[in-house]
Amino acid sequence: MSNELKYAVFGSGSWATAIVKMLCENQAEVGWYMRSVYAKEHLIKEQHNPSYLSSVEFRLEQLKLSNDINEIANYADVLIFVIPSAFIYSELEKLTVDITNKTVVSAIKGIIPETGLLLGEHFHDTYNVPFENIAVIAGPCHAEEVALERLSYLTISCDDATKAQYIANALSSDYIKTKISDDVIGTEYAVMLKNIYAIAAGIAHGLGYGDNFQSVLMSNAIREMKRFIKKKHKMKRNINNSAYLGDLLVTGYSLFSRNRMFGNMIGKGYTVKSAQMEMSMVAEGYYATKSAYLINQNNKKKTKIHIIDTVYNILYQGKDPKKEFIKLADKLD
Amino acid sequence: MSNELKYAVFGSGSWATAIVKMLCENQAEVGWYMRSVYAKEHLIKEQHNPSYLSSVEFRLEQLKLSNDINEIANYADVLIFVIPSAFIYSELEKLTVDITNKTVVSAIKGIIPETGLLLGEHFHDTYNVPFENIAVIAGPCHAEEVALERLSYLTISCDDATKAQYIANALSSDYIKTKISDDVIGTEYAVMLKNIYAIAAGIAHGLGYGDNFQSVLMSNAIREMKRFIKKKHKMKRNINNSAYLGDLLVTGYSLFSRNRMFGNMIGKGYTVKSAQMEMSMVAEGYYATKSAYLINQNNKKKTKIHIIDTVYNILYQGKDPKKEFIKLADKLD
Numbered sequence: 210m211s212n213e214l215k216y217a218v219f220g221s222g223s224w225a226t227a228i229v230k231m232l233c234e235n236q237a238e239v240g241w242y243m244r245s246v247y248a249k250e251h252l253i254k255e256q257h258n259p260s261y262l263s264s265v266e267f268r269l270e271q272l273k274l275s276n277d278i279n280e281i282a283n284y285a286d287v288l289i290f291v292i293p294s295a296f297i298y299s300e301l302e303k304l305t306v307d308i309t310n311k312t313v314v315s316a317i318k319g320i321i322p323e324t325g326l327l328l329g330e331h332f333h334d335t336y337n338v339p340f341e342n343i344a345v346i347a348g349p350c351h352a353e354e355v356a357l358e359r360l361s362y363l364t365i366s367c368d369d370a371t372k373a374q375y376i377a378n379a380l381s382s383d384y385i386k387t388k389i390s391d392d393v394i395g396t397e398y399a400v401m402l403k404n405i406y407a408i409a410a411g412i413a414h415g416l417g418y419g420d421n422f423q424s425v426l427m428s429n430a431i432r433e434m435k436r437f438i439k440k441k442h443k444m445k446r447n448i449n450n451s452a453y454l455g456d457l458l459v460t461g462y463s464l465f466s467r468n469r470m471f472g473n474m475i476g477k478g479y480t481v482k483s484a485q486m487e488m489s490m491v492a493e494g495y496y497a498t499k500s501a502y503l504i505n506q507n508n509k510k511k512t513k514i515h516i517i518d519t520v521y522n523i524l525y526q527g528k529d530p531k532k533e534f535i536k537l538a539d540k541l542d
Numbered sequence: 543m544s545n546e547l548k549y550a551v552f553g554s555g556s557w558a559t560a561i562v563k564m565l566c567e568n569q570a571e572v573g574w575y576m577r578s579v580y581a582k583e584h585l586i587k588e589q590h591n592p593s594y595l596s597s598v599e600f601r602l603e604q605l606k607l608s609n610d611i612n613e614i615a616n617y618a619d620v621l622i623f624v625i626p627s628a629f630i631y632s633e634l635e636k637l638t639v640d641i642t643n644k645t646v647v648s649a650i651k652g653i654i655p656e657t658g659l660l661l662g663e664h665f666h667d668t669y670n671v672p673f674e675n676i677a678v679i680a681g682p683c684h685a686e687e688v689a690l691e692r693l694s695y696l697t698i699s700c701d702d703a704t705k706a707q708y709i710a711n712a713l714s715s716d717y718i719k720t721k722i723s724d725d726v727i728g729t730e731y732a733v734m735l736k737n738i739y740a741i742a743a744g745i746a747h748g749l750g751y752g753d754n755f756q757s758v759l760m761s762n763a764i765r766e767m768k769r770f771i772k773k774k775h776k777m778k779r780n781i782n783n784s785a786y787l788g789d790l791l792v793t794g795y796s797l798f799s800r801n802r803m804f805g806n807m808i809g810k811g812y813t814v815k816s817a818q819m820e821m822s823m824v825a826e827g828y829y830a831t832k833s834a835y836l837i838n839q840n841n842k843k844k845t846k847i848h849i850i851d852t853v854y855n856i857l858y859q860g861k862d863p864k865k866e867f868i869k870l871a872d873k874l875d
Binding site for chain 2: 431
């Protein structure tokens with residue numbers, strides 16, 4: 210069954226490009242929607258993405274490329290969305306094809322800022338996609354290492370284990386190991402929250418805190434993540450599995466992480482605006498911070514989320530990073 | 543009460559030197575036993591340890607230095623042992639003073655290789671020190687960052703919370719935050735096990751595995767550590783607290799880590815012997831690997847400890863790191 214399904218990726222950033230690469234290891238043809246006409250033309254001419262993971266060469270006969278989101282949505286059975294959360298809402302406004310019976314996979318790393326919804330929730334509400342047709346791809350997996358074919362692990366979450374497994378199979382290869390999970394909501398929140406903690410790690414580094422502090426921060430972060438997710442979706446989950454803790458660590462510790470880099474600039478004294486201007490890529494955690502803060506505000510009983518609150522105060526309330534981290538340090542243990 | 547107690551540190555490595563520095567922030571006088579006559583003479587002449595953390599200046603009038611272990615054991619009420627596990631057994635053979643009523647604190651990072659016992663167990667068996675007089679200092683805390691006065695967190699474990707608290711107070715300062723715990727055995731095992739995982743992280747790095755793999759390795763390591771400790775001492779503990787997870791991360795990810803460095807050399811193709819000769823410091827994890835492996839072998843029902851087994855096979859069975867890690871990678875998730 211899985212062999213006959215058609216897969217498509219929506220997005221043209223580094224993570225989208227990495228997922229197309231993974232699928233190309235197994236699929237005869239992969240659909241690929243990219244908004245930019247230039248990116249598509251470049252790909253056709255040069256066989257690689259002009260801006261992201263440009264070392265990865267594609268065989269054009271394996272790709273069904275289009276700038277028309279509906280053409281690709283129509284083409285595929287499994288639609289994998291990898292558009293930055295800041296742009297997903299407006300991109301999806303173009304989507305008019307009936308996708309009720311298709312499988313929708315979220316590989317975005319945040320919440321839709323306009324609605325505060327997870328991607329799965331958005332598809333359920335707007336397109337009547339049943340929850341058993343919604344899946345999530347989680348790391349720990351930096352796209353840059355997929356390009357280098359360095360061994361990486363993915364977790365595919367879906368309420369329907371059969372679907373999770375065929376998506377997992379479609380992504381598996383010599384350098385990609387997969388596992389499946391039934392914690393769709395938890396995985397999607399984890400993917401989003403880790404970016405906030407990566408910003409916190411970056412700020413700490415920028416302020417001059419060392420490795421000892423960093424490890425305490427991460428140890429508090431995973432406990433905070435566990436509390437946050439439990440409030441949204443209570444179920445038995447081991448927060449130390451790779452999809453949660455692993456993903457937090459790769460983002461919090463890696464030099465590839467854009468969120469950590471963004472935080473580092475804030476810690477070093479850049480304003481939010483100037484740090485954003487310096488960076489050509491969107492730091493997802495910036496939007497995630499506000500979403501997570503608001504979600505907790507709207508909880509009937511709030512959870513203790515000292516790290517998220519601290520990042521929120523710095524990014525959105527103009528508070529001084531140094532003073533905020535001195536207060537935070539007293540709350541960590 | 544705590545103010546009147548006399549503290550002493552036994553050992554002259556970097557962690558011992560860091561603990562003396564912490565105590566000097568609070569205590570009028572600190573006892574310090576060091577085996578080396580040269581180190582003591584150098585300290586008296588130059589006010590710093592000749593070999594470790596030599597940037598840290600001491601005020602001599604605050605130190606009671608001696609090369610006689612019994613003199614210092616006699617002098618102090620709280621004895622903090624920071625001697626590498628490979629040498630602790632022979633060092634302790636010199637100890638003849640009655641220490642039954644003193645508080646014995648372990649800051650060693652391993653098991654006594656000759657006996658397979660934790661330091662606390664050794665003091666209980668050999669010197670009749672009651673368990674409520676035995677405490678453990680755990681990180682995450684690289685000595686090098688203490689020297690730089692970078693904010694760090696310690697956990698002091700003791701069955702007797704009052705004792706844990708006064709030791710914590712004696713170590714606390716502007717740059718050292720402390721918490722207490724009653725999980726003496728769990729903390730001591732965690733301190734030992736993390737060094738094995740740091741070797742594994744180093745081997746992976748040396749073999750060319752990337753950040754994605756590293757985070758999966760750490761996520762598996764903390765689950766393995768939880769299982770291992772639970773077998774030895776079942777109690778309610780949050781393995782994600784700083785003393786366990788934080789300490790694992792600082793050791794597994796930090797460039798300061800000697801164990802990671804040792805592993806890295808093994809991964810790059812050094813033999814165990816040549817890697818040990820290259821390094822002037824003892825990699826505690828080397829001894830810990832054998833101890834942990836044997837402890838699990840002696841468990842009635844073995845725990846799955848794939849990472850420890852892998853490191854054991856490489857360090858003690860002469861197995862090829864590359865092949866062993868390919869096998870390990872299949873067992874991680």
